Amino acid sequence: MKRICTAKEAVQDVRDGASIMVGGFMCCGGPSGLMDALLEKGVKDLTLICNDAGLPDKGIGKLVVAGRVKHLIASHIGLNPAAGQKMHSGEMKVELVPQGTLAERIRAAGAGLGGVLTPTGLGTEVEKGKRIVEVDGKQFLLETPLRADFAMLSANEADRYGNAYVAKSARNFNPIMAMASDRVIVEAARVVEPGQIDPDRVNIPCVFVTDVVRGGRHG
Amino acid sequence: MKRICTAKEAVQDVRDGASIMVGGFMCCGGPSGLMDALLEKGVKDLTLICNDAGLPDKGIGKLVVAGRVKHLIASHIGLNPAAGQKMHSGEMKVELVPQGTLAERIRAAGAGLGGVLTPTGLGTEVEKGKRIVEVDGKQFLLETPLRADFAMLSANEADRYGNAYVAKSARNFNPIMAMASDRVIVEAARVVEPGQIDPDRVNIPCVFVTDVVRGGRHG
Amino acid sequence: MAEDKRVRIARRIARELPDNSLVNLGIGMPTLVADYLPKDKTILLHSENGFIGLGPQPEAGKEDLDLVNAGGKPVTMIPGGCYFDSAMSFAIIRGGHLDVTVLGALEVDEEGNLANYMIPGKMVPGMGGAMDLVVGAKKVIISMEHVNKNGASKILPKCTLPLTARKEVDLIVTELAVIRVTPQGLVLEEVAEDSSVEEVVSKTAAKLKMAPQIGRF
């Protein structure tokens, strides 16, 4: 059985400087309650790994606006002007990663791969500082695994074993981030007993999850 | 809309020497109707990529017994004695691949990766002839993508767009093989209209599928 | 750009989409193509945040918080769509399973190089899925205004901004012209009905070859 707790309890072990993967795509499928709990806790110098910088008044975006993020690894920051400002002022380091490469790097960490070879980014700024590996006469960038101390995810339903179901386009990065972090906290609108989620619909297998929090966008 | 046809029609373009990925795990989730159609068609010198060599009287196993397979790429051949015999006699070439590496190599082809780095197989026979790549001081085998001319898969339901749902442990290799082949034929117990499969339960997205055949283990 | 010119671009691109194809439309002007899909073809739209079967905007009050497009805006799904996670979504894009991607551009050049994700020191929204889409899709169509805000050509001999990808663009559609990228360079294939070959050439910094027959659209 996994720990069932409040958002405040779930984030209590997050220290200044921690790395956190945050599920969601433009805040759809993002753990808003956990983001608020982090904001309230006051931790800073965070490394956040997320598809995007969110919106200024929503989810992960609030942490960016509040200056809690030292390093942001994302594919897109255009919908949160504070992210661009802090990047230009040097207050926040931003590492822009192609979205598909971001997904593969996270999955690689979760799947125990030492890296993956991709043509995406060849001949662009993304190539800088990376090894190029040739296979069958074609060139690829060697992209390395991306792990974090925490994953903070959102789901529509989770059971006490940690199995979770994320509906529709809210699924996005949630399942792969669950694979690649030491502590995996799922904020679920409904917390149910084992067996209540159709086992063919589970898209975050229980094994990855350490904590379940009731709440979030549907809560 | 995808082609809806019989098993016989679906295999008509398979020529001697073709490479075919076959879904299923010890025949669970394997396309038995398509295997029978291949047997009847009489094609030979096939390269089959499959988790295992099946059972002597079932699915892919019948093709092995009938001597239609020139090259078998699989993780396990122990439940079909004919496979071991033909390997030892030299009649059939067998390439044994760790099951997880087999899955990643197929997925890599489907996901456009030039290869993946894995520690599985280091210091074993699997290492032979492969490049070793070091990342952060750790050694990994570079495993390359595995593609085929055809994928022959099994599903419980498929719709006319090609979306398919494979239930329970029948899922196994079916979704990833769908990603890595030029022609993807799904043998489905039920063929339904688009919209009739819950879009969160689809585990073979329509885009990969070229042909749908009614039939199979539940048909 | 005036609405009728945006519609002209969208209609023209819609005619490029083959039957039984999967297409990804970028945020902004490319999205408009969805309104002009040919009714006699099966064209499914891919949304890189995780589904196939992107449908129109929902009616007001019928928004579903769990169903948005890649711009984060509420949308619907048509019958026969399916959901997946980001790894599968980009496996579809990067594995060569997407037939067409339609994207905007800051600059395109004679080699088919594309710059569309940043202006250093000024605008750095990030590449999102653009680098993956452009490298992975079978066909890359650029939907854009022919010139920038200052009236300067966006079609150049050589891109000056950081590239999104090298040599991946196949077709450029603007309010003035349809231009194909070939190994021999850019070929002007069609000119807008209210424009002329002269106007297109004068507003294009890159060298244009003329197609044997130049159509109208």
Add this chain to the structure above:
Amino acid sequence: MAEDKRVRIARRIARELPDNSLVNLGIGMPTLVADYLPKDKTILLHSENGFIGLGPQPEAGKEDLDLVNAGGKPVTMIPGGCYFDSAMSFAIIRGGHLDVTVLGALEVDEEGNLANYMIPGKMVPGMGGAMDLVVGAKKVIISMEHVNKNGASKILPKCTLPLTARKEVDLIVTELAVIRVTPQGLVLEEVAEDSSVEEVVSKTAAKLKMAPQIGRF
């Protein structure tokens, strides 16, 4: 081996499994461990063909064609299990998410090397998921007879058969002994109640260090 000795091995291994853990049991003797899981702990079983929550065999006539174990035999799923494809199943194994794997062996040696998938020219069933399991699982427990059919030790100074993996074995449980693999070599920790240190040492080709206190099981 007599049934009671097989049960002894299974019971002993079951005691090694921690609370809230995910465990994969190999086909054959390791499967027997499932019958002796401690009732006061939450231990979920992983089946590498694609699910968590492996339950007992179904009653005759209640088999589900879509639900088999990694040996292809009909099984059931307990409430709270979940299904996934082979890529995810092995991501769980290879990504370090599996707490314990229990496997049989042909040979194990002083460095924790394991040979369990082939005898060249004789028996080549293939490694199946064994190479992935042994490299990926946090803890590797070997469940096997102490000696082979000819009475020769299966615990050697150095494996002679092709390896399944290098230096991955953590614990060896046989009908005679519990032996831990440490950086200093093999340590005899427990001896079966009907055996003796002398018998274990005489039937083990590898060098055994003695634990400070040798238990009984």
